[in-house]
Amino acid sequence: MGYVKDSFKLKADEQAKEIKALIDQHGNKKLEDVTLAQAYQGMRGITGLVTETSLLDANEGIRFRGYSIPELRERLPKAEGGSEPLPEGLFYLMLVGEVPTQEHAEHVSATWARRSHVPNYVFDVIEALPIATHPMTQFCAAIIALQNESKFAKAYHDGINKKEYWNYVYEDTMTLIARLPRVAAYIYRRKYKNGEHIQPDGMLDWSANFAHMMGYNDESFKELMRLYLTIHADHEGGNVSAHATHLVGSALSDPYLSFAAGMTGLAGPLHGLANQEVIRWIDEMYAELDNNSPSKEQIAEYIKKTLLAGKVVPGYGHAVLRKTDPRFTAQMEFAKKHCSDDNMIQTVWNIYEVAPAILESTGKIKNPWPNVDAHSGALLKHYGLVEEDFYTVLFGVSRALGVLASLCWDRALGFPIERPKSITTEWVKKFIKESEKAAS
Ligand code: AMX
Numbered sequence: 001m002g003y004v005k006d007s008f009k010l011k012a013d014e015q016a017k018e019i020k021a022l023i024d025q026h027g028n029k030k031l032e033d034v035t036l037a038q039a040y041q042g043m044r045g046i047t048g049l050v051t052e053t054s055l056l057d058a059n060e061g062i063r064f065r066g067y068s069i070p071e072l073r074e075r076l077p078k079a080e081g082g083s084e085p086l087p088e089g090l091f092y093l094m095l096v097g098e099v100p101t102q103e104h105a106e107h108v109s110a111t112w113a114r115r116s117h118v119p120n121y122v123f124d125v126i127e128a129l130p131i132a133t134h135p136m137t138q139f140c141a142a143i144i145a146l147q148n149e150s151k152f153a154k155a156y157h158d159g160i161n162k163k164e165y166w167n168y169v170y171e172d173t174m175t176l177i178a179r180l181p182r183v184a185a186y187i188y189r190r191k192y193k194n195g196e197h198i199q200p201d202g203m204l205d206w207s208a209n210f211a212h213m214m215g216y217n218d219e220s221f222k223e224l225m226r227l228y229l230t231i232h233a234d235h236e237g238g239n240v241s242a243h244a245t246h247l248v249g250s251a252l253s254d255p256y257l258s259f260a261a262g263m264t265g266l267a268g269p270l271h272g273l274a275n276q277e278v279i280r281w282i283d284e285m286y287a288e289l290d291n292n293s294p295s296k297e298q299i300a301e302y303i304k305k306t307l308l309a310g311k312v313v314p315g316y317g318h319a320v321l322r323k324t325d326p327r328f329t330a331q332m333e334f335a336k337k338h339c340s341d342d343n344m345i346q347t348v349w350n351i352y353e354v355a356p357a358i359l360e361s362t363g364k365i366k367n368p369w370p371n372v373d374a375h376s377g378a379l380l381k382h383y384g385l386v387e388e389d390f391y392t393v394l395f396g397v398s399r400a401l402g403v404l405a406s407l408c409w410d411r412a413l414g415f416p417i418e419r420p421k422s423i424t425t426e427w428v429k430k431f432i433k434e435s436e437k438a439a440s
Pocket of ligand 1: 239269270271272273274307311312313314315316317318319320364365366367371372373
C-alpha cells in the first residue's frame with residue numbers, strides 16, 4: 001500500500017472504533033426536533049448527516065478539518081516559488097485528517113500525474129456530443145464513460161468482503177481525480193479552441209498542469225488555479241453536490257457514478273452554475289446601461305430591477321452562511337495582489353458595497369452577503385478565461401477533492417444505505433388533526 005492509503009486506513013480504523021463506542025453509549029441522544037416547515041422547506045437546518053472532511057459555521061464560513069481558509073493559505077504546502085496552497089495538500093488533509101508535509105503533497109501530486117492517462121473512448125464519448133452541448137453535460141458524460149474502469153464495480157461484481165470496500169473506493173478516487181483535469185481541459189479546447197488540444201506536462205502539479213492543458217501558462221494564473229481548486233473543494237455534507245455524491249454512493253454505486261450524480265447537481269443555477277450566472281448578470285447590466293464602469297448608484301438600481309423582475313441576484317445569499325463567504329474574501333485578496341485595476345473586478349467590489357443593504361431591505365433574504373461565486377468569474381475573465389459556460393466545470397474538478405475524500409470515509413466507516421423517511425400532505429393533515437385532538 002502507498003503511505004497516503006496506509007495513513008488513511010489507520011485513521012479510519014481508529015475513527016470507526018470511536019464511532020461504534022459513541023453510538024453504543026449515546027445512540028439515543030436527540031440532536032434536535034424536526035418541524036413541519038423544515039420537512040417542506042428543503043430540510044434546512046436538520047442535522048442528519050456525518051461528513052468528516054469539513055464543517056460550515058454560519059458566521060465564520062468553512063473549516064476543513066478544523067482549519068479556516070486563511071489558515072490553509074498559510075499552512076498548506078505550496079508549489080516552488082508560489083504562495084497559494086496546493087490542492088493536493090488539501091486533499092491529504094481532508095483524507096488523512098492531518099496537515100501534510102511538502103513531501104506528502106508532492107507524493108499525491110506524483111500519484112495523480114502517474115494515473116492521469118485518459119482512455120481514448122472517453123474522448124470519443126465527448127466527441128459524439130454536439131459541440132454546442134453545455135460543458136457541464138459533456139463533463140458528466142465523460143465521468144460516466146470513465147466508469148468503465150471502476151475497480152470498485154469490478155471487485156464488487158467479482159465478490160468482495162465489505163471490509164474491503166474502502167480499498168477500491170480509494171483506488172477509484174485517486175484515478176478519477178487524476179484524470180479530471182485532462183477531461184475538463186479537453187472539453188475546453190474542443191469547445192472554445194477549435195479542438196487544438198495540449199498534451200499534459202507530467203512535471204507540473206495538478207493545478208498548473210490543468211492550466212497548461214487549457215492553454216494558460218501565466219504563472220499568476222497557475223497560482224489562481226491552485227487557490228480556486230483549493231477553496232471550491234468542500235463545503236460540508238449537505239450541499240447538493242456533496243449530498244448527491246454521498247447519497248448515490250450509499251447504494252454502493254462506485255465513485256464514478258456517485259461523483260457524476262454530484263456533478264449533475266452542481267450544474268444547477270442555484271448551486272454551481274451561479275458562477276456563470278454572475279458574469280451573465282454583470283454583462284447584461286453593462287449592456288443595458290451601455291457602460292462598463294457603472295456607478296454604485298446605477299448598480300443599486302439594477303439590483304432593485306432584478307429583484308422586481310422576480311429574479312435572484314446571482315452570487316448573493318446562502319442556505320447556511322450568514323456573513324461574507326471567506327472564499328469570496330480569499331479571491332478578493334488574490335485580486336488585490338494581482339489585478340486590482342481590472343474593470344470587472346472593480347464592478348464586483350462595487351456590487352459588494354451596495355448589494356447587501358438592498359438585499360437585506362427585502363426582509364426575506366436570510367443572507368444578503370456574497371458567496372464564492374460572486375467573485376470567481378471576474379478573476380478568470382481577467383486572465384482571458386472568458387467562456388463563462390465553462391466555469392462550473394472548474395468548480396466540479398475542485399469539488400471532486402472533497403466529495404470523493406468523503407466517499408472514502410463513508411465506505412471506510414461502513415455507513416449504510418441512506419434512506420430518510422418521507423411523508424405526504426395527506427399524512428400531515430391527519431397528523432395535525434390527531435395531535436390537536438390529543439391536546440384538547
Ligand atoms: N437574490 C434574490 N432573492 C434571493 C436571493 C438572492 N441572491 N437569495 C435568496 N433569495 C430569496 C429566495 O429566493 C427566497 O425567496 P422566496 O421566499 O420568494 O422563495 C427568499 O429569499 C428566502 O431565501 P433564503 O432562505 O435566504 O435562501 P435559500 O436558502 O432558500 O437559498 C440560495 C439559498 C443560495 C439558493 C439563494 O440565496 C440564491 O438563490 N442565491 C442566488 C444564486 C447563488 O448565488 N447560488 C450559489 C450558492 C453557492 C453555491 O452553491 N455555489
